[in-house]
Amino acid sequence: MSETRYFYEEDSEKGTERQIVAFALGSETYGVDISQVREIIPIQKIVPVPRAPDFVEGIINLRGKVIPVLDLRKHFGFEKKERDDEQKIVLAESHGESIGVIVDSVYSVLRIPEDSIEPPASVITGDDVGYISGIAKINDSLIVLLDLSQIISDAESRTLKEIDLASAVVK
Amino acid sequence: MKKDDLAEFQEDLQIFLIELDEILADTERNLVDLERSPDAALVQEVFRAMHTVKGGAATLGLDDAVEVTHTMESIMERVRSGEQELTSEMVDALFHVLDWLKMWKVSLEEHIDSPPAEDLIKEMQRFVLEPHTESAKVKTRPADGKHTLGEELNQKLDEYLSQNMPVYEVVVKFRPDADLLSVRCFQVFTLVSEAVDVIFSEPSVDEMESDDVGDVLTMYISCEDGGEMARQIAGSVGDVIEVSVTPYKPTNAPEAGRESPDATVKTSSLGRTVRVDVELLDFLMNMIGELVIDRTRLTQLASRLLVDKDTAVIGNELAALASHLQRTSQELQEGIMKARLLPLKNIFSKFPRMIRDLANRCGKQIDLEIRGENTELDRTVLEVIDDPLIHILRNAVDHGIETPEERRHMGKPERGKVILSAWHEENQVVIEITDDGAGMDPEALKRSAVNKGLVSVEEAGRLSEKEALELIFMPGFSTAKVATQVSGRGVGMDVVRTNLERINGHVEVRSRLGVGTTFTLKLPLTLAIMRALLVECSGCIYAIPTSSVEEAITVSKDGIQTIKGKPTLLVRGRIFPFVSLEGVLNDDPWAHQHGLQYAVLTRSNGEALALGVDDLIGEEEIVLKDMGKMLARLKGIAGATILPDGDPALILDVNRLL
Numbered sequence: 001m002s003e004t005r006y007f008y009e010e011d012s013e014k015g016t017e018r019q020i021v022a023f024a025l026g027s028e029t030y031g032v033d034i035s036q037v038r039e040i041i042p043i044q045k046i047v048p049v050p051r052a053p054d055f056v057e058g059i060i061n062l063r064g065k066v067i068p069v070l071d072l073r074k075h076f077g078f079e080k081k082e083r084d085d086e087q088k089i090v091l092a093e094s095h096g097e098s099i100g101v102i103v104d105s106v107y108s109v110l111r112i113p114e115d116s117i118e119p120p121a122s123v124i125t126g127d128d129v130g131y132i133s134g135i136a137k138i139n140d141s142l143i144v145l146l147d148l149s150q151i152i153s154d155a156e157s158r159t160l161k162e163i164d165l166a167s168a169v170v171k
Numbered sequence: 172m173k174k175d176d177l178a179e180f181q182e183d184l185q186i187f188l189i190e191l192d193e194i195l196a197d198t199e200r201n202l203v204d205l206e207r208s209p210d211a212a213l214v215q216e217v218f219r220a221m222h223t224v225k226g227g228a229a230t231l232g233l234d235d236a237v238e239v240t241h242t243m244e245s246i247m248e249r250v251r252s253g254e255q256e257l258t259s260e261m262v263d264a265l266f267h268v269l270d271w272l273k274m275w276k277v278s279l280e281e282h283i284d285s286p287p288a289e290d291l292i293k294e295m296q297r298f299v300l301e302p303h304t305e306s307a308k309v310k311t312r313p314a315d316g317k318h319t320l321g322e323e324l325n326q327k328l329d330e331y332l333s334q335n336m337p338v339y340e341v342v343v344k345f346r347p348d349a350d351l352l353s354v355r356c357f358q359v360f361t362l363v364s365e366a367v368d369v370i371f372s373e374p375s376v377d378e379m380e381s382d383d384v385g386d387v388l389t390m391y392i393s394c395e396d397g398g399e400m401a402r403q404i405a406g407s408v409g410d411v412i413e414v415s416v417t418p419y420k421p422t423n424a425p426e427a428g429r430e431s432p433d434a435t436v437k438t439s440s441l442g443r444t445v446r447v448d449v450e451l452l453d454f455l456m457n458m459i460g461e462l463v464i465d466r467t468r469l470t471q472l473a474s475r476l477l478v479d480k481d482t483a484v485i486g487n488e489l490a491a492l493a494s495h496l497q498r499t500s501q502e503l504q505e506g507i508m509k510a511r512l513l514p515l516k517n518i519f520s521k522f523p524r525m526i527r528d529l530a531n532r533c534g535k536q537i538d539l540e541i542r543g544e545n546t547e548l549d550r551t552v553l554e555v556i557d558d559p560l561i562h563i564l565r566n567a568v569d570h571g572i573e574t575p576e577e578r579r580h581m582g583k584p585e586r587g588k589v590i591l592s593a594w595h596e597e598n599q600v601v602i603e604i605t606d607d608g609a610g611m612d613p614e615a616l617k618r619s620a621v622n623k624g625l626v627s628v629e630e631a632g633r634l635s636e637k638e639a640l641e642l643i644f645m646p647g648f649s650t651a652k653v654a655t656q657v658s659g660r661g662v663g664m665d666v667v668r669t670n671l672e673r674i675n676g677h678v679e680v681r682s683r684l685g686v687g688t689t690f691t692l693k694l695p696l697t698l699a700i701m702r703a704l705l706v707e708c709s710g711c712i713y714a715i716p717t718s719s720v721e722e723a724i725t726v727s728k729d730g731i732q733t734i735k736g737k738p739t740l741l742v743r744g745r746i747f748p749f750v751s752l753e754g755v756l757n758d759d760p761w762a763h764q765h766g767l768q769y770a771v772l773t774r775s776n777g778e779a780l781a782l783g784v785d786d787l788i789g790e791e792e793i794v795l796k797d798m799g800k801m802l803a804r805l806k807g808i809a810g811a812t813i814l815p816d817g818d819p820a821l822i823l824d825v826n827r828l829l
Contacts, residue, residue: 047711047819049798050756051805059798059811061819064457064464066796066811097799156801 017111020136022143023090023103026078030103031110031136031143036092040106043087053158057102062091069100070155094149097156101148110143112136117145130154183409184279187227191276194220195269196520202269203523206262207538211251217265218247219357222380224272226354230409235288236275242295243268249299259531264294266524324371324391328419331370331393338370338419339398340391341405347386349410356384359411362404367394391419447510449550455507456699460794462500464817469493508697512547515593515602518557519544522564522591529568536585537572542592548600549697555674556602556694559667563604563690564589566664571608571688581685583607602692611682613639623647640680644668672826673809674698675718699795703822705788705814706771708752712820714793714812715782719825721772723787737761740770740781747772747781755782755828756807773825780829791815795822 020031021040046058046069057071069089073081081087086105091098117134131150136143198220201213221244228236243265249255274286331338343359345352357379360372371391374384392401398416405414470493476486523539530537548556572578572587579585590605617631620642626634634642642648646665671678675695682688695701695718703714704723724742731738731749738749738761750760751767767783774780793812796819797803807828811819 045818047821049802049805049808049821051758051808052802056802059802059819059821061813061817064460064796064813066798066813066819068799068801097801099799099801152801 016114018114018117020110020112020143020145021090022107022110023088024105024107025072025076025103029107029141029143030072031112031145032090032092032148033133033145034109036094036148038091038093038098041089041091041100043083043085043089043102053155055155055158060089060100062098062100065098067091067098067100069102070151072101072103075151075155090148092148092152094152097152099148099152099155101151110138112138112143120144184231186409187231188276188279190227191224191272194224195272195276196516199266199269200520200523202262202265203527203539205257206259206527209257214247214251214257218244218251219361219380221247223354223358226351226358229351229354230349233279233285235285236272239268239271239275239288239291239295242292242299245299246295255298261298264298267291267294327370328391332419336393337395337397338391338393339401340389340417340419341398341401342413342415342417343388343390343405343411344413345386345388346410346412349386352386352410353379353382353384355408355410356388359388359405359408360390362408363390363392363401366400366404367392449511452507452511456504456794457796459500459504459507460813462496462503463815464813466493466496466500467815467817469496504700508549508700511549511551511697511699513550513553514545514547515553515600516544518553518560519591519593522560525561526564526568526589529565530572533568534574535568535572535587536575537568537587537589540588540590540592542590543594546593546595546600547696548694549699551698552600552674552676552694552696555670555698556676556692559670559678559692560591560602560604562664562667564591567604567606567608567688571606571610573609577609596693598696600694600696602694603689604692605687605689607687610684610686610688611640611643611680612684616640616642620645620648640682643680644678669826672719673824675701675716677718700792701795702790703793703812704771704790705820706752706769706782706784707786707788708756708784712788712814712818713752713784714791714820714822715771715773715825716809716822717790719773721774723769723771726767726770726783738764740772742772742781745779747779749781749783750829751783760829780825782825782828793822 019034021034021037022029022031024030041062044060046060048058049056049068052058052068055070055074057069057074059066060069061067073079081104088103088106089100090103090106091100116138117136120132120135131147131154132144133147133150134145136145198217201217201220204210205213205217221240225237225240225244228234228240246255246261246265250257250261255261268291271286271288271291277283278285328338341363345355349355356374357376360369360376360379363369369390369392373389378384390401392398394400398418402414402416405411469489473486473490473493476482476489478486519541522541526537526539567589572589573581573583575585578587588607591602592605593600593602595601613634613636616639617626617634620626621628621631625642625645625647631639643664644667646663648663648665668678671692671694675698677693679691679693680688681691702717704717704720706713706715706723722742724740726740726749730740732741733739734746740747740749747770749764749770751762751764752771754760754762754764764783768785769787770781770783771787772779772781791814793814795809796811796813798811802808807824809822809824811821814820
């Protein structure tokens with residue numbers, strides 16, 4: 001299989017640094033703590049799931065497991081983008097549930113000093129406070145740090161809400 | 172005893188707990204039977220069961236259970252000796268002991284405090300005159316293991332030999348300081364005699380029961396495997412330190428002396444079964460799914476190589492390899508499916524007690540007969556059918572079987588009968604619940620449905636007898652005039668049917684007024700694998716379980732008629748509302764109808780429905796995959812599967828599509 005996989009080790013000695021996987025979404029740079037990322041795979045066939053919330057792009061087959069894939073662009077309300085080879089699926093796992101998120105491209109693994117991270121301003125995060133865990137400044141650019149486990153639980157509660165709404169309408 | 176000390180007994184405890192489950196289930200059933208008709212053999216069995224539990228508990232130092240089982244043993248002893256008859260009141264009390272033991276078992280498993288036993292023991296002691304005494308005594312007897320066989324026994328053993336049936340002498344040595352040697356002895360004896368023919372034992376069963384044993388048990392057995400099985404079984408029992416197996420020599424043969432050393436094994440508590448986490452099995456299933464996909468790729472590669480003359484030889488070899496891989500992975504898959512199967516006994520075992528309690532409460536006399544409890548089903552299916560079975564059985568007791576007076580009037584025996592049977596039929600398991608009760612009156616069912624506004628008078632009038640019976644599966648239907656404690660709990664037969672259909676099962680009912688009612692459940696062996704029709708709809712492939720497909724047909728333009736503007740298909744006189752699958756999935760059933768070539772005729776919640784699709788791909792065996800919590804509750808989608816080409820596809824739940 002032609003998958004790119006990244007394996008990391010916990011770096012417990014240096015408490016002052018964080019390792020993040022940085023990726024692009026539109027013109028912005030985002031980062032996810034390495035401990036939340038299980039692997040990164042090339043974009044592949046995604047089968048749409050009718051009746052799922054719109055930010056659910058569909059499902060993929062990962063070595064025999066069926067995994068839902070979210071479109072982060074849709075999740076953040078960015079415009080739609082045509083598929084290209086740069087795009088990757090970042091696989092995350094939280095509470096035993098796996099999901100994939102589509103990102104525009106993956107840059108690299110960065111070590112960023114803890115003191116370069118600031119808490120997010122509420123003006124930017126708006127209602128999405130939960131899954132933006134901070135903003136890192138590296139040189140002159142900003143990296144938005146995401147908490148993928150929050151995105152998973154957020155997506156779960158949103159699907160449940162939509163389902164409940166749908167069944168309420170039916171009744 | 173402190174719970175910490177249990178740690179070192181962990182292994183023994185595990186074995187004991189597994190045994191306990193079985194013992195409790197068997198005892199419960201035996202008590203139900205005993206209450207119905209006294210049977211010395213059953214009394215003996217219950218007595219022995221309690222003896223075994225007491226022994227096990229004593230070995231593990233669990234004194235509260237020793238005391239409780241001892242009281243029960245004493246009661247059974249009095250019944251056995253004929254001093255006392257077994258009354259319903261006593262059976263109730265004995266059930267309380269079993270209930271307590273169940274709670275006690277849970278407390279052991281979860282390392283919490285055991286339930287209080289004082290009240291229970293008091294309740295039990297009402298039935299026993301003399302206060303409870305020393306619960307276990309160990310008597311020693313010389314342990315030289317040598318004894319002369321009686322003339323009679325020699326003759327008997329020779330007889331076996333003369334019929335070419337090999338006889339072995341099995342000598343089992345126990346730790347002399349072990350608690351309750353009699354229990355251990357009895358355990359070995361019982362387990363061995365379940366596996367092979369035990370001709371004679373020293374001490375005898377009677378001696379074991381009266382604690383008249385030493386630290387050696389000698390058995391003469393007849394078997395074909397050189398005594399290997401008996402050796403292993405005896406070796407697996409706690410406190411056994413040595414098992415030796417020697418072929419028995421006929422009396423006229425020269426004395427050969429003991430030649431046991433090579434046949435001696437050191438004891439080990441390892442059995443031949445292991446417990447496996449279901450998740451591990453699921454993981455293995457997934458891996459096999461991967462193998463299947465790789466195999467498909469290999470086949471594709473092979474066919475590409477076959478085109479060219481130069482590479483055709485390699486292509487052929489590759490194709491052969493791929494087909495071998497297919498067989499291997501198929502067998503692997505079947506093997507793992509088998510590992511997931513459990514006998515129905517697991518849920519059936521609680522029914523005798525349940526029926527007995529319910530019948531008592533309704534003032535009815537009911538015998539439950541269970542057949543085919545060793546039929547195996549996937550554990551996930553077992554979990555789903557438990558509630559439906561309880562519901563149907565409760566109905567049989569509550570509405571089916573009449574009171575003794577009514578039955579006498581009808582000229583039926585006063586005791587009603589409920590038969591619960593299970594068997595394999597092709598790729599399914601069938602479970603049938605039959606009662607010889609009042610049966611259902613189609614006319615009464617119709618009236619009731621009309622009264623409840625479920626059908627109109629005209630509709631009811633047109634229903635055949637069979638169709639009238641089907642009314643009980645309609646939501647909101649319940650024949651009980653007054654909701655009773657037993658079955659009127661707001662859950663109806665409609666829930667039973669929906670639950671079963673959710674797992675691709677099916678339930679049918681037959682009934683004759685005055686004669687009885689039969690419910691037939693047809694269940695898939697497993698939920699994980701099912702047959703499905705693959706269809707294509709706007710570029711995506713969907714799987715529809717064949718259990719909900721009646722037929723797939725080609726649609727011609729003039730075959731479509733409209734009723735009130737809505738398209739319908741008329742197939743052999745039956746009307747199917749015609750919707751497009753794509754429209755349904757986008758919650759607009761009547762849209763996207765243009766140019767649909769095919770229709771899949773289904774039944775959705777008992778109603779006919781034709782699903783229009785672009786293409787029919789074929790029938791396949793598919794493996795159901797979980798999509799994670801996020802997508803688990805989508806309406807009309809049962810899950811996903813992975814197609815042979817590696818692409819995922821959604822499995823539709825026809826019952827919840829609309």
